[in-house]
Amino acid sequence: xxxxxxxxxxxxxxxxxxxxxxxxxxxxxxxxxxxxxxxxxxxxxxxxxxxxxxxxxxxxxxxxxxxxxxxxxxxxxxxxxxxxxxxxxxxxxxxxxxxxxxxxxxxxxxxxxxxxxxxxxxxxxxxxxxxxxxxxxxxxxxxxxxxx
Amino acid sequence: xxxxxxxxxxxxxxxxxxxxxxxxxxxxxxxxxxxxxxxxxxxxxxxxxxxxxxxxxxxxxxxxxxxxxxxxxxxxxxxxxxxxxxxxxxxxxxxxxxxxxxxxxxxxxxxxxxxxxxxxxxxxxxxxxxxxxxxxxxxxxxxxxxxxxxxxx
Numbered sequence: 001x002x003x004x005x006x007x008x009x010x011x012x013x014x015x016x017x018x019x020x021x022x023x024x025x026x027x028x029x030x031x032x033x034x035x036x037x038x039x040x041x042x043x044x045x046x047x048x049x050x051x052x053x054x055x056x057x058x059x060x061x062x063x064x065x066x067x068x069x070x071x072x073x074x075x076x077x078x079x080x081x082x083x084x085x086x087x088x089x090x091x092x093x094x095x096x097x098x099x100x101x102x103x104x105x106x107x108x109x110x111x112x113x114x115x116x117x118x119x120x121x122x123x124x125x126x127x128x129x130x131x132x133x134x135x136x137x138x139x140x141x142x143x144x145x146x147x148x
Numbered sequence: 149x150x151x152x153x154x155x156x157x158x159x160x161x162x163x164x165x166x167x168x169x170x171x172x173x174x175x176x177x178x179x180x181x182x183x184x185x186x187x188x189x190x191x192x193x194x195x196x197x198x199x200x201x202x203x204x205x206x207x208x209x210x211x212x213x214x215x216x217x218x219x220x221x222x223x224x225x226x227x228x229x230x231x232x233x234x235x236x237x238x239x240x241x242x243x244x245x246x247x248x249x250x251x252x253x254x255x256x257x258x259x260x261x262x263x264x265x266x267x268x269x270x271x272x273x274x275x276x277x278x279x280x281x282x283x284x285x286x287x288x289x290x291x292x293x294x295x296x297x298x299x300x301x
Contacts, residue, residue, distance in 0.1 A: 034175040038210060040217075064237045065209045069180045072206035082184060085205045089241040138239075 007080050009147030010118045013111050019078060019123060021105035024070055027062055029098035035063045062096035067136055071127045074104035075140045084145075086120060090138035094129070101130040109139065118145040150301075151227045153263045153273050161225060161258040161277065164218035165284060166211060168203050168252050176207055203248040208291060212242060215256035216279055216295055225260070226275055228299050238274055238296030245289045253284040261294065272300045 006020070032046050044051040045061050052060045068090055076082035096102065106125040113119040121144045127136040174187040185204040203211075222230040248254075258279040265273050274296050281291040 031179045034179055038172045038175050039214060065213050066179070068209040068240070069176070069206040072209065073180055073182060073204070076205050082182075082205050083202065083244070083247040085244050087241070087243045089239065091239040092237050 007078060008144070010111070010113070010121065010144040011147055013108050013121045013144060015108055015111060017108045019075075019106035019108070019125075021103055022074055023101060023103050024074075025101035026099040027096055027102065029060060031066070032060060032063060035066050039063060039065065057095070057097075059097045062098070062100075064092055067092075067096050067102075067127060070102060071104050071125055071136050072140075074127075075106065075123070075125055075142070079142050080145055084143040086141040086143060088125075088138065088140045090125075090136050093134045093137060096129065096135055102135065103128050103130075106140070114143075118143060120144070151273075153227055153275065153299075156226070156260045156263050156275070159225065159260045161219035161260065164215055164256045164258075166215045166218065166254055166256065168207070168211060168248055168250055168254065170250055172210070173203055173207060173250055176210065177204075180204075180206055182206060201250040203250050205244065205247075208242060208244070208248060209240060211248060211254065211281065212240065212279070212291065212293065212295060213237075215254065215281060216258055216277060219256055219258045219279075220277075226297070226299060234300040236298045238276075238298045240293065240295045242291050242293040244291055248290060254281050254290060255284045256281050270300050272298050274298055 036042050036046055046063055047060060049060050076085055079085065104127050106123045108121060108123050110122040111119055120141060122139060122141045125138055125140045126134060128134050177185060177187040182204040185202065220226060222228045228235060256279060258277050260275060261278040262276040263273060265271065276294055276296045278294050280289060282289050
């Protein structure tokens with residue numbers, strides 16, 4: 001991950017504003033082993049290159065929840081408190097493979113002030129690979145405090 | 149053989165539990181570095197819940213996926229042979245009601261809320277599952293949402 005993103009205040013957000021994009025990677029096949037253990041999912045598609053290639057894939061497939069985790073980390077790194085996250089909605093569009101470089105980014109879709117101060121910001125978020133193919137796309141919503 | 153899964157709509161799935169364990173979380177943080185949620189050194193033990201150590205939101209999809217996988221049997225509940233068929237995640241939506249605590253045991257309840265067929269390069273069924281994840285100790289809601297599974301025909 002590159003340098004930490006600036007944590008903007010609610011007043012700084014505006015509809016159509018692009019979120020700063022970050023680049024991650026290259027993805028490492030050896031990371032798939034602990035992830036398989038956490039998920040209790042030893043499907044050889046994630047671990048066995050020959051098995052994956054026999055099924056027409058170029059290499060083993062990175063686990064989907066790991067792709068999501070990178071996009072979550074990206075979005076929550078923009079927040080003053082990561083648990084200001086309110087909701088997410090993400091659709092899987094393509095697979096990630098070892099050595100892929102992922103880019104995460106987003107755009108502000110809506111801003112809604114709260115009576116107590118600050119507000120809710122809804123963003124489109126996405127993750128793409130080095131070919132520009134979309135891996136994940138969706139929305140994320142968070143509470144953003146007021147700077148004033 | 150064509151399988152008609154429309155009758156599965158409304159089917160409640162099994163109740164399941166999962167503990168947000170320090171081992172899982174430390175393994176996760178070894179891959180997905182989270183500066184605000186450094187791995188524990190193992191000395192915290194069972195005092196973690198009391199001390200309120202938080203798991204990062206990026207671990208939430210793992211809790212949902214892991215928990216939900218315990219709520220159904222591919223064959224029995226989805227009429228799908230996981231050994232020979234191809235399945236993948238479709239869409240996941242989560243609302244967060246409060247942070248996840250390390251060491252916390254959660255209860256997952258889920259039901260099949262929708263089933264429909266779609267045509268892409270191949271024909272596939274989409275099974276949508278609605279879920280709630282609550283604290284087993286307090287009973288309060290941590291997460292709620294939907295997860296869809298794509299079952300290729």
